[in-house]
Amino acid sequence: MATVITEECINCGACEPECPNGAITQGDDIYVIDPALCTECVGFHDAEACAAVCPVDCCVPDPARTEDEAQNYGKLSRIHPDKSFPALADLPASLSRFRK
């Protein structure tokens, strides 16, 4: 599932610099996540970095956007064309929340 920011957001901005994919921006009312850029931190961390720093726990899985590990991994090459990642089969647990 892509991560989504709920209306509980207090606009603290803590999450924005933590996203490895630049998926988070300040919206009109609250911060927002571009689901096309959210990999649930697959390729970078073992958990969602935005959720880890959010003081009000409003970065949550979006039930309307269920995505498996392969779908999240598949976004990486488009988002980071200049960067190389381990093959999907070789992703260590430290780089995917799906392998905990």
Ligand code: SF4
């Ligand atoms: S889960 Fe990770 S990739 Fe998705 S918006 Fe949060 S920090 Fe960015």
Ligand code: SF4
């Ligand atoms: S860390 Fe949480 S409260 Fe702060 S801007 Fe991000 S989503 Fe909103």
